[in-house]
Amino acid sequence: MDLDYSPDELAFRDLVRTWLRANLPADLRDKVTHYRSLVRDDYLRWQRILAAKGWVAPAWPTEWGGTGWSIMQRHIFEEECGYAGAPPIVPFGLLMCGPVLIKFGSAAQKQHFLPRIYRGDDFWCQGYSEPGSGSDLASLRMAAVRKGDHYVLNGQKIWTTFAHMADWIFCLVRTGAESDRRQDGISFLLVDMKSPGITVRPLVLMDGGHEVNEVFFDEVKVPVANRVHEEGKGWTVAKYLLGHERTNTARLGTSMREFETLKAYAARQRKDGRPLSDDPRFCDQVARLEIELLALSITNLRFLEAIISGRSNGAEASILKIKGTEIQQTLTELMMQAAGPSMQAIASADDTAAADDITGALARRYCNYRKTTIYAGSNEIQRNIIAKQMLGLPS
């Protein structure tokens, strides 16, 4: 799938690729490519390597450490990292809180937090969803009552990815009464996870893994200085964050690496004494997936070009999310199917005995990846967005 990049783009890609080959630690890469769980230190180690190189926050303004790359360069960089098997960037600090602070933060907030986020001094998580408000984010209820120069927080967040690893959490909270416009009265706070009154409870997912949590807030004191933007204007911040342009929505670099893994794995499996990759039915399933990958790769580049040239129709990110996650899920499904009866036995996440054999991870991974069409705005919400914003269909 060599789409014809320009010579400059090709040169940039080769630069990134060469650097990754030399600097991505083999043990981290193997953990990723063998579907083993990453821990806090794995994420931070890779983040610090990137930070040392100056590549950890390409989209930030150069004064805060951004690279000044073009959108296309950022796209190429992200795809190459995924393709190489680098640990994914944990988005909460670098891709979410950082841009929010750059846009809305006070000078003091920027000075204090941005360098720490850049260097990986703090590990961040995101306090958005609540038990009663998932897709309908604006219905959130967590209360922050102002007392002097503090807010006192009571309530609960849920599905909080990596809360158990995090030093800080940014939260949407309700600082005013729910009025006719439910979006009013919401504020955006930065909360130290070591604050008294915060309890983190693991939510084990169906693959047996621990990624997400419930976070309970009981009389948690947060300095008013940690509010970003004005009180009651948190929804503006949240909307900015949701709409903040990202270039790796489709996660094609990762999917292309996974596709090569699938082909190699299927070639090693046997059916009727021959490689499974020779089986016409399986072969067709793989071919259809490859065609989907081709279509999405080009669509992704077309959309980038449209954004760069100002011809965006506003639905690009949603379309990339929908098709990208469908491809990711199909990859896990075909891998599991390729394993045949052996897919039943699962290795636990820490089973080092099976570390070199990915078979024991495939069914878990299939389960885990069901989340991709649910999180970050479910695919149903993405379709609603396209219907309303791009097509102008009525509610």
Add this chain to the structure above:
Amino acid sequence: MDLDYSPDELAFRDLVRTWLRANLPADLRDKVTHYRSLVRDDYLRWQRILAAKGWVAPAWPTEWGGTGWSIMQRHIFEEECGYAGAPPIVPFGLLMCGPVLIKFGSAAQKQHFLPRIYRGDDFWCQGYSEPGSGSDLASLRMAAVRKGDHYVLNGQKIWTTFAHMADWIFCLVRTGAESDRRQDGISFLLVDMKSPGITVRPLVLMDGGHEVNEVFFDEVKVPVANRVHEEGKGWTVAKYLLGHERTNTARLGTSMREFETLKAYAARQRKDGRPLSDDPRFCDQVARLEIELLALSITNLRFLEAIISGRSNGAEASILKIKGTEIQQTLTELMMQAAGPSMQAIASADDTAAADDITGALARRYCNYRKTTIYAGSNEIQRNIIAKQMLGLPS
């Protein structure tokens, strides 16, 4: 697909099958199996053969000519007729107007119309849909204003199947003002198509065929005696008709015959010098269709048993409609695909030169069959019905 009928049921099936073999005229069967258009006389000729045998209205009470068959026997009869390639029964008289008159008609209406419907003296059509009211039937507007012992009709019906062949039409009309309950003020009238003021305009469908029409009513006088049930209670009649138990919703007999045609046709087509039926991809498509047919055949029988034993969940007819029409459409699609490049050339409906070669009819038939998921309550409406009536999901 020999599902194990009881010995009695098998004996009945053989009786029907033997009779059909002896009494279904070969020219009619050939017209059906070669996808040629049937004309009014074709329908009536077959109806009169059935009437002479006493089998034309099995579900009617025996006093009006019904056969007294069990639901299972009626099912078997209908499947056998479809399987044999008999012309379909035009439903408007025998399956719609007849049962309505039996349930709601006056003694005089029954005496006059039922024997004529039975014998095929009159050809009926149905005046339900209007340009502004399709799925939302209760929004109909055609006005019937009472003047003495007549109603005067003004308005328009659309999608009126066989109006151009029909002697009579039964209509839903608005005899009262549209009140809060839009279902109020609707009445059910029987209208002579020869009445002054009726104009029939053909609506050619995309296969080039003429089945449906617009029917315009301009000051058409209809005797009050031709109203069925009370004035303003037409919706009761319409609902009875819509919910009137029918046993051939799935049209499996016809689909099984078509499936055999498909297999035979694919065996005659060539690919790489061998029969197309040896091609693994095409073969899989045919296999999946056969599995769908198997599943629906058994589901159909299960539902009949549930209805007979009073365990109906109310959604049976909708499920059979959805899956039955999907199968019918897939059949036309695979036939067209089997023809390869030759499917492009179409024979006109009356092209007798091509009468023995079905290839020229396949693309037209594919187009024509798109109607099956739209008419008789679109498949979307069927899903709404299941969601509301069976699952109790809120509006």
Add this chain to the structure above:
Amino acid sequence: MKFACDEEQSLLADSVRRLLAHDYGFEARREIVTSTTGYSASVWKAFADLGLLGLGIVLEHGGFGGGALACAPVLEAFGEALVVEPYLATVTAAQLVARGGTTAQRETILPRVVEGTLRLAFAQTEPGARYDLAEVSTLARASGGGYVIDGQKCAIVHGSCADLLVVSARTSGQVRDPTGISLFLIDPRANGVTMRSSRTLDGLRIADLSLAGVQVAAEALVGSAGSALPLIESVVDYATALLCAEAVGAIASANAATLDYLKTRRQFGAPIGSFQALQHRMVDMVISHEQVKSMAWLACTSVDSERDEVKRKRMVSAAKVKVAEAARHVSQESVQLHGGMGMSDELKISHTFRRLTMIAQLCGDANHHLERFTHSKR
């Protein structure tokens, strides 16, 4: 043509559901799944007391002489409750003995199966064999009036808790030859037998088996030497039919949970079940359930009554294709419609998802059965 349970079956199914409602709630099940053995001895005893282990065994060996159709309502209830006990493994292997064993084997083994004191497992699959039942390279050499057996078996469902294994091995021919396959009874504690147990995603246990110079007596041979494949095929079809019945229950459970969630979960000021897109998807799940009910019946009735072997295979494969696809469809949609909650280990729906995922693959995936359906010409 008869689809509904008769009265006796209904009563039995009701008893099973009552038992499960009482002893097999979500937390009770979780304890069983995480226990050392992976099943509950007391639940197993209750199954035996209800007569469930004898449903497919003839009266002279203490059973009730029914076929797959008689067993189907039980599996349906198991599918609803996500029973992890080694029921299907035991009754499948018992069928091998019942249909192929000598009188002595039947008299020794089957009554103990019925009374719940002997659990069995069938060691058939070999590494790389996928779903091909003829791909057997484990070797049984005649030696000193008995046999010496060497080879590898894998993916033996409930192998580690079996008191006795039925093992396929080749007494002649080459790998994938249809003839030359034989069945042997092997004590898992015999010399040369090594078993390695794993957990499965859906809370069961599965074992790999290594046989190194395992000596068995001539009496360990089930049926006559070299002609076991048709027996294996018919019994695996039997197991497949029961698995289809289990799918009916698991899908019913997933649909009920999803429908309930659609009615109670509110977003944007309304129950999410009022959104038409979700309604139509729920309807399609219901239709899948109806189709699977039909196909499970077809599979059961075919293994019970179809004398034409080719036709039986076609019908069982047709059923499994549909069941595999419906299991995939309903499991994926039910999790998606549950949103994040569907991913959580704390809700039953995610466990039903896992079982349906496995059911889709077990006894042959959709591709395997589509191939078998297509190639088994009438």
Add this chain to the structure above:
Amino acid sequence: MKFACDEEQSLLADSVRRLLAHDYGFEARREIVTSTTGYSASVWKAFADLGLLGLGIVLEHGGFGGGALACAPVLEAFGEALVVEPYLATVTAAQLVARGGTTAQRETILPRVVEGTLRLAFAQTEPGARYDLAEVSTLARASGGGYVIDGQKCAIVHGSCADLLVVSARTSGQVRDPTGISLFLIDPRANGVTMRSSRTLDGLRIADLSLAGVQVAAEALVGSAGSALPLIESVVDYATALLCAEAVGAIASANAATLDYLKTRRQFGAPIGSFQALQHRMVDMVISHEQVKSMAWLACTSVDSERDEVKRKRMVSAAKVKVAEAARHVSQESVQLHGGMGMSDELKISHTFRRLTMIAQLCGDANHHLERFTHSKR
């Protein structure tokens, strides 16, 4: 990487759309479709005047020397307006001459194509050959310095209005041999040529051709004898890429009509476009359109620039698989969402449905291209 049209292309596409908006409305098109010839001479002349017929012809023969990408915006506009003129037939056959013909052939034929006075068609498919380009049994025997040709061709798009045919015939080898196929220029009015014309579902004309002892001179041979298959394959790939571009326009048109219908048609007191199930289906149609745009670009750029023949075939086939499936998806959904109106001959949507149905099958259906994609190993 460049996806958008350059300025020149945009201007041309605008001119085409203006022309079509003016001369090719729904009623004007209906008259053309039902006319004797099945195309409009004045529209054809307008195409020539706009330079459309020379887009793929080099400058020395009066053209503009562009590739498939240069032509794609025109085909896209044709797809929107459902143009039935023999454009694709003519430019495809012209490519055979341009790429394979002798200098004399190019000089005689191509300028006349560009100026709109010579329409061409490619007679390739034979009865039973399906989409296999090597399945040629029409025979060309060398005779008296020329050739005598016998055989049957079928499904020649716009064959009956062609002034000159390019015909494939076998000068050596057996049917389906990759070598031994040659191309000949044949005058449709020559002795021994019989053409039978039919209408197609989507308003085009198609012809079957019978060649009985047709004598042609040695100069009728296009390229060298026996080695035409790679040329045929590359030109059919070129035609396939243009067809993909046409699909982009036809799908855009279907989507626009459907979206408009959803917004204006009211039932149950609301526009039907407010129903979420229909909204989500409309969104999926929009996504299909985006994918087809991408794949049409891939096909065009591959036939223009890809020097590795195997890779070119894979990419064109990947595009056609996706285009065929999207054409099916969008055409079926757009009619379904229009309800009864979608079935009517009086609305453009039913004509777009028919064209998309044909596009899915033309130049090889999804199965054909999936097979070619799978078997063309890198």
